[in-house]
Amino acid sequence: MVRKKEFAFIDKSYKPTSNDLVCLFRVTPSKGLSMNESINDVALESSTGTWCEVSSNKEYVNKLGAKAFAVSGNWVKIAYPQELFEGGNVPNILSSIAGNVFGMKAIKGLRLEDIKFPKKLLKSFPGPRFGIEGYRKILKIKERPLVGTIVKPKLGLKTKDHANVAYNAWVGGCDLVKDDENLSSQKFNPFEKRAAKTLEMCDKAAEETGEKKGYLINVTAEAMTMLKRADLVKELGGKFAMHDIITAGFSSLQTLRENSKLGIHAHRAMHGAFTENPNHGLSMMCVADFARMAGVDSLHIGTGIGKMKGGKREVREIDEEIESQNVGKTKHRLEQSWGGLKPVFSVCSGGISPGHIPYLIKNFGKDIIIQAGGGVHGHPDGTVAGATAMRQAVDATIKGKTLHEYGMNHSELMSAIKFWGKIRF
Ligand code: CAP
Ligand code: MG
Secondary structure, eight states, X not given: OOOOSSOTTBOTTOOOXXXXXXXXXXXXXOTTXXXXXXXXXXXXXXXXXXXXXXXXXXXXXHTTSXXXXXXXXXXXXXXXXXXXXXXXXXXXXXXXXXXXXXXXXXXXXXXXXXXXXXXXXXXXXXXXXXXXXXXXXXXXXXXXXXXXXEOSSSSOOOHHHHHHHHHHHHHHTOSEEEOOTTOSSOTTSOHHHHHHHHHHHHHHHHHHXXXXXXXXXXXXXXHHHHXXXXXXXXXXXXXXXXXXXXXXXXXXXXXXXXXXXXXXXXXXXXXXXXXXOTTSEEOHHHHHHHHHHHTOSEEEOOOSSSSSOOOHXXXXXXXXXXXXXXXXXXXXXXXXXXTTOOOOEEEXXXXXXXXXXXXXXXXXXXXXXXXXXXXXXXXXXXXXXHHHHHHHHHHHHHTTOOHHHHHXXXXXXXXXXXXXXXXXX
């Protein structure tokens, strides 16, 4: 194979402009290749090039080529003129900067850590319809974290039992109840029946408690089926839908955002398949960037303490990325101005119980949705008490009290912290 000597896609004197999309990569060259050879291949394959010169090339195409302009150890920044991308089309952008490059022999490892989007490209995306403020308005909750649960067991419950579990969680104090990521319309719990029955119980619980309640029903399915389901939820008075943004894909998410007026709760099941390896794959930060642009209103980001992977630093940086208007740069993150796109509600979930709540509020603030499945339905006194204990833990923390102190006269909380103690995963 003829390897080009000059590195046409590397220019270390280049200063990126406001017209450029910039990627932060971690590049590990393959054995026998220099860093420059590897970087040049990544830049060309993710923009206009291929493994050799082509006679069909035109001079005007050259100025569209990506430029690797900063290299520090394995960290590499590459600038892409935004004309390379179709506005408003997430899969198109991913197919360039996160496409073939991950499978090239020229790299031993390639990790896309973060992306900085130029203003014009950002403006081609709708962003969240509701976001943090919109959810707070719908649920009439001004300041405190929202408390949510997932109906458990995650699969298998018949519709009537599913709706009852949800009802118990709402009357116990949960603001939100969601379907699990793998519940769609299986025979034991068909979507249409579940939507009608569970939303009926949602209204009943709201009336009885005098609090607004929400049901995050999973509409993930083939695009037309998904839209039919979203329309039914709307007809039944539902305000929210849940979408598995990784397994269904970003184009499906964009279809939902474009065609339904429901709040979109984004689950990230399967993200671990490509976000976990620090030297290869796409970071959760990049997933969060695209989720905000495509228009999710709430997004699972991790907890730093629960059963799922994702350390405190990573979760906090993602939390800041999806909630702030202007985000500063760190070792793993590029600076970004979000140009008015609404902030997304961070969801902290996965092995969470009341004992974790002070840690979550201390590290990620009050604009979070704290969600617990096992941590509510596994409470020794059942779902209602489990939900109440979660709310009491939030109230205690907001009031600056320790859980033990507050538990003295809030029995549901006391039995939860006695039962689970300080859980560490
Ligand atoms: C949590 C959960 C969520 C995870 C997803 C589960 O249940 O319903 O799907 O939180 O992970 O199925 O595990 P528990 P992440 O509260 O019972 O653990 O939020 O990291 O995307
Ligand atoms: Mg789940």
